[in-house]
Each structure stands twice: as C-alpha cells, then as structure tokens.
Amino acid sequence: MARTKKEAATEKRFAKPTVKQFDVIIRPVITEKTMAMAQNQNKIVVEVLKTASRTEIKLAFESVFQVKVKEVNIINVHSKAAKRGTRYPGTVSGYKKAVVTLAEGEALDLFKE
Numbered sequence: 830m831a832r833t834k835k836e837a838a839t840e841k842r843f844a845k846p847t848v849k850q851f852d853v854i855i856r857p858v859i860t861e862k863t864m865a866m867a868q869n870q871n872k873i874v875v876e877v878l879k880t881a882s883r884t885e886i887k888l889a890f891e892s893v894f895q896v897k898v899k900e901v902n903i904i905n906v907h908s909k910a911a912k913r914g915t916r917y918p919g920t921v922s923g924y925k926k927a928v929v930t931l932a933e934g935e936a937l938d939l940f941k942e
Contacts, residue, residue: 850889
C-alpha cells in the first residue's frame with residue numbers, strides 16, 4: 830500500500846529519545862492546581878534538571894512523550910527553611926519546574942492504567 834506525499838508529510842515524526850533527554854525530565858509535579866491545569870488548559874507541570882534550558886526541555890518532552898509542544902515556561906522554586914518537630918532545623922530543597930503547554934489537539938495521560 831503506497832502512501833501519498835501529503836499523507837507522509839502530515840504524519841508525526843519525532844526523534845528517538847536519548848539518555849540525556851530522559852534525564853532532563855525528573856518527575857511530574859502533582860497538586861490540585863497542576864491537575865486542573867492539565868485538564869482545562871492542556872498544560873503539564875514537571876520537575877526538570879536545574880541546568881536544563883527551554884529548548885532542551887521542549888526537545889526532551891517531544892521525543893520522550895511523542896507530543897507537540899507549543900510553549901515552555903520555567904520557574905525556579907527556591908529552597909525554604911523548615912523545622913523537623915520543634916527542635917531540629919532543616920531545609921526543603923529547591924528545584925526547577927517547567928510548565929509545558931501542549932499544542933491544540935495533543936493530549937498526554939501521565940497516569941495510564
């Protein structure tokens with residue numbers, strides 16, 4: 830069965846993910862707000878490597894999850910002082926998170942059954 834040029838052009842092609850791209854995305858950030866953003870605005874919030882740039886995050890997300898990314902916003906979450914009980918001081922470590930906006934018609938299910 831031969832495909833036409835138009836069918837071949839419209840077919841999604843993504844690069845094969847590399848080990849570094851798997852290391853860029855650390856974990857999803859799961860809160861009530863991020864779940865609402867995923868459902869209503871088609872935005873996914875993930876924790877990423879501190880040294881990752883917007884383009885690295887976009888390329889990693891597209892190749893690992895096979896979806897088209899429209900926009901990437903980055904937020905540095907600062908570390909905070911905390912106490913363990915009433916006596917022991919400590920810190921909650923900071924991290925970098927990315928809000929990835931998926932293109933129209935794209936969807937990503939992070940909790941597949």
